[in-house]
Amino acid sequence: MSFYVRTQIMQFNEALPLVSGLSLPAYELAYETYGELNASKSNAIVICHALNASHHVAGQYQGQDNSLGWWDNMIGPGKPVDTNRFFVIGVNNLGSCFGSTGPMQINPETQKPYGADFPVITVEDWVQAQERLVTRLGIENVLAVMGGSLGGMQVLAWSMLYPKRVGHAVVIASAPNLTAENIAFNEVARRAIVTDPDFYGGHYYQHGVIPKRGLRIARMIGHITYLSDDVMNTRFGRQLRRAAHAISSSTQEAQHYLYSTMEVEFQIESYLRHQGDKFAEYFDANTYLLITRALDYFDPAKAFGGHLSQAMANIEAKFLIISFTTDWRFSPSRSQEIVKALLDNHRQVSYVNIDAPHGHDAFLLDDPQYLSVVRSYFKHL
Amino acid sequence: MSFYVRTQIMQFNEALPLVSGLSLPAYELAYETYGELNASKSNAIVICHALNASHHVAGQYQGQDNSLGWWDNMIGPGKPVDTNRFFVIGVNNLGSCFGSTGPMQINPETQKPYGADFPVITVEDWVQAQERLVTRLGIENVLAVMGGSLGGMQVLAWSMLYPKRVGHAVVIASAPNLTAENIAFNEVARRAIVTDPDFYGGHYYQHGVIPKRGLRIARMIGHITYLSDDVMNTRFGRQLRRAAHAISSSTQEAQHYLYSTMEVEFQIESYLRHQGDKFAEYFDANTYLLITRALDYFDPAKAFGGHLSQAMANIEAKFLIISFTTDWRFSPSRSQEIVKALLDNHRQVSYVNIDAPHGHDAFLLDDPQYLSVVRSYFKHL
Numbered sequence: 001m002s003f004y005v006r007t008q009i010m011q012f013n014e015a016l017p018l019v020s021g022l023s024l025p026a027y028e029l030a031y032e033t034y035g036e037l038n039a040s041k042s043n044a045i046v047i048c049h050a051l052n053a054s055h056h057v058a059g060q061y062q063g064q065d066n067s068l069g070w071w072d073n074m075i076g077p078g079k080p081v082d083t084n085r086f087f088v089i090g091v092n093n094l095g096s097c098f099g100s101t102g103p104m105q106i107n108p109e110t111q112k113p114y115g116a117d118f119p120v121i122t123v124e125d126w127v128q129a130q131e132r133l134v135t136r137l138g139i140e141n142v143l144a145v146m147g148g149s150l151g152g153m154q155v156l157a158w159s160m161l162y163p164k165r166v167g168h169a170v171v172i173a174s175a176p177n178l179t180a181e182n183i184a185f186n187e188v189a190r191r192a193i194v195t196d197p198d199f200y201g202g203h204y205y206q207h208g209v210i211p212k213r214g215l216r217i218a219r220m221i222g223h224i225t226y227l228s229d230d231v232m233n234t235r236f237g238r239q240l241r242r243a244a245h246a247i248s249s250s251t252q253e254a255q256h257y258l259y260s261t262m263e264v265e266f267q268i269e270s271y272l273r274h275q276g277d278k279f280a281e282y283f284d285a286n287t288y289l290l291i292t293r294a295l296d297y298f299d300p301a302k303a304f305g306g307h308l309s310q311a312m313a314n315i316e317a318k319f320l321i322i323s324f325t326t327d328w329r330f331s332p333s334r335s336q337e338i339v340k341a342l343l344d345n346h347r348q349v350s351y352v353n354i355d356a357p358h359g360h361d362a363f364l365l366d367d368p369q370y371l372s373v374v375r376s377y378f379k380h381l
Numbered sequence: 382m383s384f385y386v387r388t389q390i391m392q393f394n395e396a397l398p399l400v401s402g403l404s405l406p407a408y409e410l411a412y413e414t415y416g417e418l419n420a421s422k423s424n425a426i427v428i429c430h431a432l433n434a435s436h437h438v439a440g441q442y443q444g445q446d447n448s449l450g451w452w453d454n455m456i457g458p459g460k461p462v463d464t465n466r467f468f469v470i471g472v473n474n475l476g477s478c479f480g481s482t483g484p485m486q487i488n489p490e491t492q493k494p495y496g497a498d499f500p501v502i503t504v505e506d507w508v509q510a511q512e513r514l515v516t517r518l519g520i521e522n523v524l525a526v527m528g529g530s531l532g533g534m535q536v537l538a539w540s541m542l543y544p545k546r547v548g549h550a551v552v553i554a555s556a557p558n559l560t561a562e563n564i565a566f567n568e569v570a571r572r573a574i575v576t577d578p579d580f581y582g583g584h585y586y587q588h589g590v591i592p593k594r595g596l597r598i599a600r601m602i603g604h605i606t607y608l609s610d611d612v613m614n615t616r617f618g619r620q621l622r623r624a625a626h627a628i629s630s631s632t633q634e635a636q637h638y639l640y641s642t643m644e645v646e647f648q649i650e651s652y653l654r655h656q657g658d659k660f661a662e663y664f665d666a667n668t669y670l671l672i673t674r675a676l677d678y679f680d681p682a683k684a685f686g687g688h689l690s691q692a693m694a695n696i697e698a699k700f701l702i703i704s705f706t707t708d709w710r711f712s713p714s715r716s717q718e719i720v721k722a723l724l725d726n727h728r729q730v731s732y733v734n735i736d737a738p739h740g741h742d743a744f745l746l747d748d749p750q751y752l753s754v755v756r757s758y759f760k761h762l
Contacts, residue, residue: 019640020638020640021640022640116642116643119640120640120641120642177619178619179610179613179614179618179619180610180613180614180616180617180618180619180647180649181605181608181610181613181614183619183647183649183650184601184604184605184613184649184650184653185605187601187647187649187650187653187654188598188601188602188605188653190642190643191597191598191601191654191657192573192598194643195594195597195598196594197578202643213576213577216572216576217569217572217573217576217598220565220568220569220572221569221602223565224562224565224566224569227562229560229561229562232560232561232562232565233560233561233562235561236561237560237561238558238559238560238561238564238680238683257401257678259400259401259402259403259500259501259678260501260674261497261501261571261670261671261673261674262497262571262575262583262670265677266561266564266568266677268561268564268565268568269564269565269568272565272568272569273568273572276572289642289643290642292642293641293642296646296647297638297640299619302619
């Protein structure tokens with residue numbers, strides 16, 4: 001049981017110019033806040049979310065069990081990011097399917113859902129939208145911006161786009177851009193969605209269907225990359241599903257293979273199918289395309305001939321950067337590239353590489369060492 | 382240009398009992414041989430193929446350009462496995478789509494293609510079928526059995542099932558079983574195929590369609606796991622397709638993003654889509670399910686409570702084991718498990734971990750150090 005929260009919506013009627021050259025005429029942002037803004041408006045912390053998360057960062061909704069925010073272990077009264085001291089803002093990104101304007105909403109120009117016509121959104125576009133919301137809340141400078149994975153990329157963008165307005169940047173399990181392998185996994189996931197016959201070129205809403213087959217495959221691929229090889233072996237190994245569910249009397253037989261190509265044989269298969277099924281029930285396919293593309297496109301060094309140090313030359317924020325030893329999606333060496341670019345610019349940066357077995361997922365989990373590092377950093381803000 | 386070869390077919394009319402408990406009533410095996418069997422029939426080498434390969438190991442077909450065998454760099458006159466000295470046999474595995482009896486062939490019981498009714502085949506079943514073919518060729522003892530990846534698993538099975546008949550076992554880029562992550566990738570690929578509406582429960586032949594969408598996705602996933610992160614970054618990195626194809630005058634503009642979620646933007650995407658398209662043209666979906674399942678099921682230690690050393694106690698062959706430093710599909714530590722189990726049994730084993738950048742694919746490539754290790758080993762046979 002956590003504290004109760006509720007989602008708010010902020011309406012924006014001035015167009016948002018996008019990096020692509022297009023613009024979004026009018027839009028809404030869903031957001032939540034936790035804690036109280038102090039009189040000097042100097043205790044605001046913006047939380048940026050990753051691929052499948054939302055503005056619902058902490059707390060829970062009254063009357064809804066199982067509605068805990070995705071970073072409730074990190075943010076709340078007495079938590080590492082202590083809402084007794086800080087005013088924390090969670091914003092849902094544009095293009096999402098969780099409340100902010102996205103492909104499922106009505107396109108004012110056509111009076112039909114945007115679908116595949118929703119403009120491509122970049123990390124910088126998200127940050128610009130977040131900045132407008134923060135400004136509308138009367139906040140000039142944010143004490144910190146914080147995020148993991150794709151959220152960490154938004155933190156980097158904040159620190160480069162609004163260098164004088166960000167006090168601290170907390171970048172967790174992130175990277176300065178995607179590798180070819182990262183892009184490759186995103187591309188396979190997108191192809192699974194786009195080639196699903198129920199996708200209809202992104203206009204499936206009008207056909208009353210959902211490309212669930214593609215979404216399931218996309219999520220299964222994603223899940224493999226979130227976990228470490230080690231944690232998969234520890235949690236699942238080669239255990240058979242029948243054996244895992246067997247009552248003691250039938251254990252012997254349950255150790256035998258079923259010899260089937262289509263049925264679930266191993267526990268890891270059961271787990272992945274379950275994750276895929278769950279995801280396909282709540283996530284929008286067009287949003288998946290948009291968000292993975294935002295990941296692909298993020299590359300602040302690109303405009304500087306690949307020199308990250310030059311891209312970061314104007315940064316003024318102080319940094320806390322955290323990576324996890326077994327994260328092979330955004331490996332520690334990617335965080336270390338950011339550390340190096342900041343040091344090249346004589347910026348103040350604290351870096352911790354947490355020895356955790358859970359792979360990329362670790363940034364969402366209850367690793368005591370990890371949580372205590374964040375607690376310690378925020379204690380002195 | 383290599384030497385000319387032709388495929389032969391051997392018919393078997395005695396039923397093959399399968400590990401699953403089922404049996405295959407009658408079947409054919411496609412095979413090729415290179416070099417001459419000597420008078421004492423003591424120079425035979427069996428090559429076991431991996432997932433998407435076949436009995437066409439070396440040489441080429443007369444009148445067919447681009448028909449080089451998949452291991453032509455390894456096997457042939459004067460090659461590391463020298464067909465001037467050895468009689469080399471390539472056998473297509475049961476369940477394949479390249480000539481041996483498989484799901485595309487007619488099921489004698491129904492007079493329709495087997496399709497999804499083709500029985501599940503294990504690595505041990507393949508080896509039993511290979512042994513029958515070798516015996517029919519009049520060969521009692523094989524000088525060596527050799528294979529990479531899934532082929533290496535067959536070599537392990539040969540050495541355990543026919544311990545007195547295998548002189549040398551050459552196991553390259555292989556593993557004593559799949560990890561949970563390996564199974565997970567296989568499962569996603571299978572789900573992509575099985576949930577393709579053109580799959581029809583595995584009986585798509587009768588509907589005149591092919592589940593190409595699923596096959597493409599399966600191959601794209603596979604390809605990512607065959608390459609190392611490093612080699613992907615070196616070959617593709619974040620290069621844009623337009624930039625790669627641009628003529629010099631338009632290079633500047635070609636460096637800009639297209640801002641599209643569905644078009645090819647990066648070179649790695651173009652490469653993967655091409656690989657997927659090619660594969661879907663020639664590979665059978667039911668075969669893909671069967672072969673990935675054979676990989677999943679292989680686990681000789683299973684019958685010995687997980688003790689690989691016990692499973693290998695009866696082995697008499699001498700071993701050459703090769704792994705590649707950047708292979709994350711079957712990492713060097715997996716080869717080292719085999720080495721340890723052999724040493725536990727006081728077997729003679731040579732082990733080389735080749736420092737190659739190419740990942741799992743390295744076992745098919747022209748790495749000079751790798752080829753010279755094999756050459757050196759076979760020189761003294």
